[in-house]
Amino acid sequence: DGSELVDIDNYVRANYVKPNEDMFGIAENRNLIVVSLESVQSFVLNNDVYGEEVTPFLNSFIKDSYYFDNFYHQTGQGKTSDSEFLLENSLYPLNRGAVFFTHSGNEYDSMAENLSKKGYYTSTMHANNKSFWNRDIMYQALGYDYYYSATDYEITPDISVGWGMKDIPFFEQSVEMMKEMQKPFYTKMITLTNHHPFRLDEEDKFIDEYDSKSGTLNRYFQTVRYTDEAVKAFIQKLKDEGLYDNSIIVMYGDHYGISENHNEAMAQYLGKEVTPFVSVQLQRVPFIVHIPGVTDQGKGKTISKVGGQIDLKPTLLHLLGVDTKSSIQFGEDLFSDDHRDFAVFRDGSFITKDYVYTDNTCYSKETEQPVEGSLCEPYKEKARVELDYSDKIIYGDLLRFYESRDYRGNLMEQQQ
Numbered sequence: 163d164g165s166e167l168v169d170i171d172n173y174v175r176a177n178y179v180k181p182n183e184d185m186f187g188i189a190e191n192r193n194l195i196v197v198s199l200e201s202v203q204s205f206v207l208n209n210d211v212y213g214e215e216v217t218p219f220l221n222s223f224i225k226d227s228y229y230f231d232n233f234y235h236q237t238g239q240g241k242t243s244d245s246e247f248l249l250e251n252s253l254y255p256l257n258r259g260a261v262f263f264t265h266s267g268n269e270y271d272s273m274a275e276n277l278s279k280k281g282y283y284t285s286t287m288h289a290n291n292k293s294f295w296n297r298d299i300m301y302q303a304l305g306y307d308y309y310y311s312a313t314d315y316e317i318t319p320d321i322s323v324g325w326g327m328k329d330i331p332f333f334e335q336s337v338e339m340m341k342e343m344q345k346p347f348y349t350k351m352i353t354l355t356n357h358h359p360f361r362l363d364e365e366d367k368f369i370d371e372y373d374s375k376s377g378t379l380n381r382y383f384q385t386v387r388y389t390d391e392a393v394k395a396f397i398q399k400l401k402d403e404g405l406y407d408n409s410i411i412v413m414y415g416d417h418y419g420i421s422e423n424h425n426e427a428m429a430q431y432l433g434k435e436v437t438p439f440v441s442v443q444l445q446r447v448p449f450i451v452h453i454p455g456v457t458d459q460g461k462g463k464t465i466s467k468v469g470g471q472i473d474l475k476p477t478l479l480h481l482l483g484v485d486t487k488s489s490i491q492f493g494e495d496l497f498s499d500d501h502r503d504f505a506v507f508r509d510g511s512f513i514t515k516d517y518v519y520t521d522n523t524c525y526s527k528e529t530e531q532p533v534e535g536s537l538c539e540p541y542k543e544k545a546r547v548e549l550d551y552s553d554k555i556i557y558g559d560l561l562r563f564y565e566s567r568d569y570r571g572n573l574m575e576q577q578q
């Protein structure tokens with residue numbers, strides 16, 4: 163009957179943070195273009211390989227955007243699909259398996275559905291087989307109007323590499339399709355070229371490989387550099403086609419590209435040992451909010467609040483003027499003055515303003531050294547409760563009781 167939702171609802175209500183008034187609705191009725199940057203981690207931004215910038219375009223783009231530099235991916239085994247799940251629902255993915263496979267029949271209150279109600283045409287654009295990650299099925303549950311998948315693109319061998327269509331032609335063809343979309347639209351675009359094993363054709367290598375014992379890390383910088391070039395061409399095409407001014411362009415990294423198997427090579431690149439503390443900090447991915455007319459021409463800002471993919475939905479909906487007061491969500495609007503610095507990973511590791519907790523050890527961010535465990539203690543309960551409540555919602559398909567608010571009868575009784 164949904165009575166399990168009572169405690170969860172109370173928790174979510176108690177933790178709601180109200181939007182920043184200056185930001186709420188700032189991009190109302192504009193197209194929302196969200197770009198999921200395959201395997202892009204934050205450490206490549208404003209960084210170089212033998213003197214050559216890895217992300218020259220993004221480095222300038224973040225100056226024209228709100229850029230969050232303490233933003234973490236929170237994905238598990240479901241990788242890209244987990245990041246999509248976080249984005250759409252502000253719920254955590256599962257600690258094993260991919261929720262896209264295991265719970266595609268659930269009721270959700272997705273960002274896409276919220277925007278549909280506001281008159282948006284909603285879609286995902288990704289030049290892969292539509293059934294990969296069970297997307298064709300899960301996307302019905304998430305309520306997208308359309309999924310532009312491999313069959314919607316013209317994919318020929320000369321514009322393919324590795325996993326499929328290269329990012330540059332992907333963006334190019336996508337903008338052509340955007341021109342035909344009903345406005346305003348929300349679309350989530352998922353890039354592919356910067357995917358393990360990070361292969362490129364010679365003509366797409368714009369910087370040299372790194373030199374370490376890990377071929378994976380060595381090639382990673384090159385494929386990131388390629389994706390950076392693709393994003394640059396994409397923004398230019400949006401401008402050329404008249405789609406730029408009336409849109410808001412958001413980008414985030416979906417998850418790490420370099421796993422802990424490459425720690426030795428990473429240590430060589432970073433010039434320091436990859437301790438458990440450093441491993442957690444490497445889970446930062448870029449989160450970029452570019453609002454033409456607001457953040458461009460150098461009016462951007464780097465924001466160092468701690469957050470994660472769980473925060474995407476309330477943050478973005480508020481920018482578009484959609485209220486989330488009555489949503490069941492675990493994220494907080496990153497522009498809110500009341501946002502609390504916090505991100506929890508699926509394995510229970512978490513990050514606060516001053517501490518990182520992982521492997522049963524509390525680390526000071528300032529010294530990067532272990533500190534008294536009691537300093538992390540106050541956040542442990544929050545980390546546990548959030549993951550537990552989120553799991554309960556998914557395993558119990560509890561959002562099917564949400565719309566009717568049947569459980570609120572119980573809620574009232576309990577409060578009396």
Ligand code: GP9
Nearest residue numbers: 240241242243290294352
């Ligand atoms: C596949 C793409 C990559 O369609 O999203 O998936 P990943 O392996 O990164 O989860």
Ligand code: MN
Nearest residue numbers: 200201242416
């Ligand atoms: Mn991915």
